[in-house]
Amino acid sequence: xxxxxxxxxxxxxxxxxxxxxxxxxxxxxxxxxxxxxxxxxxxxxxxxxxxxxxxxxxxxxxxxxxxxxxxxxxxxxxxxxxxxxxxxxxxxxxxxxxxxxxxxxxxxxxxxxxxxxxxxxxxxxx
Numbered sequence: 001x002x003x004x005x006x007x008x009x010x011x012x013x014x015x016x017x018x019x020x021x022x023x024x025x026x027x028x029x030x031x032x033x034x035x036x037x038x039x040x041x042x043x044x045x046x047x048x049x050x051x052x053x054x055x056x057x058x059x060x061x062x063x064x065x066x067x068x069x070x071x072x073x074x075x076x077x078x079x080x081x082x083x084x085x086x087x088x089x090x091x092x093x094x095x096x097x098x099x100x101x102x103x104x105x106x107x108x109x110x111x112x113x114x115x116x117x118x119x120x121x122x123x124x125x126x
Contacts, residue, residue, distance in 0.1 A: 001114055001115045002024045002026060002027030002028075002029075002098065002115045003024065003025065003026065003027075003115070003117075004022055004023070004024050004096045004097070004098065004115055004116060004117035005022070005023055005024070005025070005117055005118070006020060006021065006022050006094065006095065006096045006117040006118065006119060006120040007020070007021050007022075007120055008020040008021050008120060009093075009094060009120030009121045009122045009123075010121075010122065010123070011123045011125065012086055012122070012123070012124055012125070013086075013124070013125055013126075014086060014087055014088060014124055014125065014126045015085060015086065016086050016124070017082065017083060017084040017085070017086065018082075018083050018086070018122060019080060019081070019082050019083075020036070020080065020081040020082075020083065020094055020096075020120060020122070021078060021079075021080050022034070022036075022078060022079045022080070022081075022096030022117060023076070023077055023078040023079075024077055024098075024115075027115075028077060029072070029074070029077050029078070029079060029098060030053060030074035030077065031053055031102045031103055032053055032098045032099045032101075032102060032103075033050055033051065033052055033053060033098075033099035033104065033105055033106050034050065034051050034070075034072060034079040034096065034097070034098055034099070035047065035048070035049065035050040035051075035096070035097045035098075035099065035108075035113055036048040036049045036050070036070060036079075036081045036094060036095065036096055036097070037094070037095045037097060037110055037113075038090075038092035038093065038094045038095065038122075039092055039093050039095070039119075040089075040091060040092040040093075043092075045095065045110055046061065047061050047108040047110065048060070048061055048064055048068065048081070048094070049061065049064065049068055049070040049081060050070065050099075050106075050108065051070045051071065051072050051079065052105055053074075053103055055071065055072050055074075057105065058070055059108070063089075064083075064090075067083065067084050067085045067086075068081060068082065068083050068084070069081070069082040069084075070082075079096060081094065083122070086122075086124045087124060087126075088124050088125070088126040089124075090122060090124050091122060091123050091124045092121075092122060093119040093120065093121050093122075094119060094120050094121075094122055095116055095117055095118075095119045096116070096117045097110070097113035097114075097115060097116045097117070098113060098114065098115040098116075099112060099113050099114070100112055100113065100114035
């Protein structure tokens with residue numbers, strides 16, 4: 001496990017955009033599928049997006065497809081989530097996570113991601 005740190009959240013209005021960042025000060029992210037998950041108050045943590053180690057493959061939850069974009073910069077040991085056209089239902093704590101196995105695309109299952117950050121709050125006002 002490696003400590004991950006998310007940043008970039010905030011309070012925005014509906015329709016606005018944000019760029020969330022995730023980095024690791026120790027350990028490497030480049031050999032792992034990386035994911036973003038979110039958890040709204042009183043709800044379970046849900047899958048948002050994931051990206052393969054090379055960045056060539058991405059996957060999105062239907063609720064964010066076309067509005068969110070996941071990317072990575074392995075040279076900076078960082079992963080990003082560009083969130084656009086925000087809606088009130090996007091309000092949640094957003095978590096970055098590293099998949100447990102090397103070079104494996106894997107599944108959307110949160111339990112298979114073994115390193116997590118503390119999360120960054122995104123609040124969308126309508």
